[in-house]
Amino acid sequence: MSLYDDAVLVLKGYEDQTDLRQVYLDHLAAHPDGLWKSCSDGHITASALVVDPARERVLLTLHRKLRMWLQMGGHCEPGDATLAAAALREAAEESGVTGLTLMPGGPVRLDRHPIPAPCNWHLDVQYAVLAPPDAEHAISDESLDVRWFGYAEVADVADESVVRLLRATRERL
Numbered sequence: 001m002s003l004y005d006d007a008v009l010v011l012k013g014y015e016d017q018t019d020l021r022q023v024y025l026d027h028l029a030a031h032p033d034g035l036w037k038s039c040s041d042g043h044i045t046a047s048a049l050v051v052d053p054a055r056e057r058v059l060l061t062l063h064r065k066l067r068m069w070l071q072m073g074g075h076c077e078p079g080d081a082t083l084a085a086a087a088l089r090e091a092a093e094e095s096g097v098t099g100l101t102l103m104p105g106g107p108v109r110l111d112r113h114p115i116p117a118p119c120n121w122h123l124d125v126q127y128a129v130l131a132p133p134d135a136e137h138a139i140s141d142e143s144l145d146v147r148w149f150g151y152a153e154v155a156d157v158a159d160e161s162v163v164r165l166l167r168a169t170r171e172r173l
Helices: 003-013 018-030 083-095 151-157 160-172
Strands: 043-051 057-063 072-075 109-114 121-130 143-150
Touching (some): 043 083, 043 160, 057 160, 083 121, 121 160, 143 151, 151 160
C-alpha cells in the first residue's frame, strides 16, 4: 500500500472533525501529489505531541524558522510507509528521543493552517506519542530549543493549535 492510499484510509477512518476531514480527502482527490512539499496548493503533514510516561508533561520544540513552541512534526518523505510512521519519525528526529510509541486509536486531531508562499497550506494530521521512562531529548537542526512543559504551562507558551492538540490528547489518555 502506498503512503497516499494509507492517508486516504486513515482520513476515511477518522471520525471527528468531519468537515475538515472532507477538506483533506478532497485535497488528496484533486492532488495525487498532495502529500509532498512540492504540492503548491498545500500538502498533508504529520505531527506528534510527545507525552511523558507519567502523563503530566509534553515535549515541545521551539521551531527555528517560526520561533514558536510547537509539537514535533513536518513533511512526509518517500520512505514513510504510513502517516503514523511519518509522525513517529518526525517526533524522534525533532525531539532526539528514542523509543517513542504511538498512542493507539490513530490521529488525535486535524489542523489546517496557512504557511508562507510558495505553498499555501499545511493539512496536518496530528498524533500523540508516549516517551519511554527516563527519555532524554536533544535539540535538532530544526529547533532552537526542546523542553518539557506541564499541561497547565502549554497555553502560556504555545498557540491555540497546540492547546487544542493537548486537550484532544488528554481526552484520549
